[in-house]
C-alpha cells in the first residue's frame with residue numbers, strides 16, 4: 001500500500017507515497033512524516049515494541065499479529081522538530097512472508113527485529129535485511145534490533161555478532177526490552193536522527 | 202427433569218419418545234396471507250418424512266452426553282498456542298465422535314483455512330497434494346478452536362443464515378446509510394458487527410456476501426486478539442464470494458464488542474479505508490448508534506415470555522421493547538409474570554425463525570429453564586438434528602415435524618418463506634404448541650423491522 005498516487009487522501013498533502021516520492025515523506029523541514037515497517041520472526045516482540053513505544057504499555061499475553069497493524073506516534077527532537085512515525089507492525093507468521101512487500105513498499109525506515117534468545121530469529125532477521133536490500137527503497141534507513149534484552153541469562157545471540165552484522169550492512173543496531181522499556185524510546189530517537197532531511201535549512 | 206404439567210394435558214411418561222408427523226390436534230393457521238396454507242395436509246401427503254423422523258429418533262436415543270463436546274478441547278481465548286495443532290485435532294476428533302455435523306464442519310474448516318491463508322493454500326495443494334501446511338498455520342489454533350466451538354452454539358453454522366442485533370429501525374437505517382456512502386466510494390463490503398451479530402452491512406453493486414462467509418469472517422476477527430489492539434489491514438479470502446480472489450480487510454474495533462470491517466480488492470486502499478472508518482465512526486457516535494448497540498446487547502432480543510397473547514397483527518407492536526427490554530414492565534399482554542421461570546406461553550421454551558428470502562434468522566434469548574450452557578448446547582444439538590432431518594432429503598414447499606422426547610417437544614415448520622424451529626416443555630399440549638407457533642410467526646412479522654436487516658440487503662441485488 002502507500003504506493004498509489006490515485007489513492008484518495010483528503011487531509012494530507014504529503015503522505016508518504018511510493019518509490020517515486022521521497023522515502024521519508026517530509027511534510028516540511030521541521031515536521032517529518034515517515035513510514036516505518038517492522039519485520040522479523042513471529043514472537044520476537046515486534047508488537048510489544050510498538051505498543052511500548054506508542055502506548056507505554058507491555059502486555060505479556062501475546063497476540064499473534066494478523067496481516068499487519070497500523071499505529072502512529074509523533075516524537076519531538078531536541079532541535080524542536082517533530083517526526084511522525086506511521087508504523088506498520090507486520091505479522092511474523094510464515095504465511096504472511098510473501099505479503100511483506102505490501103507493507104515495506106515505500107517505507108523510509110525498516111526495523112528488523114530478532115530475539116536475543118533465539119538464533120533462528122537472528123537468521124530470519126538476516127533474511128529480511130537481504131530482502132530489503134533487494135526490494136526496499138534504495139535510501140531506506142535500516143535498524144537491527146535485538147529484543148528481549150532483559151533475558152540476559154538465556155542469551156543465544158552474542159551482541160558482537162549482531163554488531164558486526166549491522167555494521168557490515170550499514171545498519172543502526174540496538175538491543176531493547178519491550179518488557180522493561182529499556183532502549184525503546186532510544187531506538188526511535190536514533191532512527192529519527194538518521195532520517196535524511198532533504199529540505200532542512 | 203421437569204414435573205411441571207401446567208398445560209393440563211395427560212402427562213407423558215418420561216421414557217416415551219414419540220415422533221409425530223403433524224396431522225390432527227391442531228392446525229398452524231397463518232393469519233396473514235404471507236403464510237402459504239396450513240401445514241397439516243401437505244405433510245400428511247409426504248410419507249417419506251416419517252421415515253426420516255424415526256431415523257432421527259434413533260440418533261437421539263443415545264445423545265444425552267452430546268452438547269458438551271467442546272468442553273474437552275483446550276480453547277483459551279487470547280492465548281497463543283504455537284504447538285497445539287494437536288489440541289485442535291483433539292477437539293475435531295471429539296466433535297466427530299460425538300456425532301457432530303462433520304460434513305458441514307469439514308467444509309467450514311476448509312473454508313476457514315481459505316479465509317486465513319487465501320488462495321495460496323489451494324495453489325500449494327494443486328502443486329503438491331502432500332504439501333505440509335503446518336508452518337503456514339502458526340498461531341491460527343484459536344481460530345479453529347473457536348470455529349469448532351461455533352458448531353456447538355451458533356445456529357448460523359447449520360442454518361446458513363446470519364442474525365442481526367435487534368435495533369430500532371431508524372437506528373439501523375442510520376448505520377446503513379453511512380455504510381452505503383462508503384460502499385459507493387469503492388469499498389466492496391462494509392460490515393458493522395457486534396459480536397456475532399450484524400448491525401448493518403452493505404455491499405457494492407452486484408456484490409453479495411454469503412452468510413457462511415460472514416460466519417467465518419466474524420469467527421476469524423473475534424478469535425484473533427490482535428485485531429482488538431489496533432486497526433489492521435490484512436489479506437483474506439471469502440470462499441463463497443470468490444475462492445480464488447484475494448481481498449483486503451480493514452478491521453477496526455469501535456468498542457470492545459463492536460467492530461467495522463471494510464473489504465476491498467485494492468491493496469493500496471488502507472488510507473482510504475482508514476478515512477472511511479473515521480467518517481463512519483463520527484456518524485455512528487453522533488447518531489448514538491454505538492450506545493444503542495450497547496443497550497441492545499444488554500437488554501435487547503426476543504424473550505419467549507414476551508410473546509403477545511393476542512396474535513392480531515399490529516405492526517411494530519413490540520418494537521419499543523426490543524431496544525429496552527426489561528422484565529416486569531407495563532405490557533399487560535405479556536405472560537412473563539404469569540409463568541415465572543418456566544418459559545413462555547404453552548410451555549414455549551425457545552425458538553428460531555429463519556427468513557428464507559433474507560438469509561437471516563432470529564432466535565429467542567435463552568431464558569429459564571434453558572439457562573445452563575449444558576442445556577443450551579443440548580437444545581442446539583436437537584435443533585441441528587431437526588434441521589438436518591428437514592433438509593437432507595427433498596423438501597416440499599411446506600413441511601412440519603412434531604416430536605416429543607424426554608427433553609422437549611420440538612416443532613418444526615418449513616414454508617417457502619420461513620423456517621420455524623421451536624422447543625417446548627416435554628409435557629406441552631400439542632394443539633396449544635401449534636397455536637403458539639403461529640403466534641411466534643406473527644410476532645416475528647410484527648417486529649421484523651427491528652430484528653432483520655431489510656431493504657438494503659446486498660442479497661437483493
Ligand SMILES: Nc1nc2c(ncn2[C@@H]2O[C@H](COP(=O)(O)OP(=O)(O)OP(=O)(O)O)[C@@H](O)[C@H]2O)c(=O)[nH]1
Nearest residue numbers: 042043044045046047048060062065092177178179
Ligand atoms: N521477556 C521479554 N518478553 C518479551 C519482550 N517483548 C515481547 N516479549 C514476549 O514475546 C511474545 C511475543 O511478542 P509479540 O510482540 O506478540 O511478538 P511479534 O513479533 O509481534 O509476533 P508476531 O505478531 O507473530 O509476528 C509475547 O509473549 C511477549 O510477552 C521482551 O522485551 N522481554
Ligand SMILES: [Mg+2]
Nearest residue numbers: 046047064065
Ligand atoms: Mg505481532
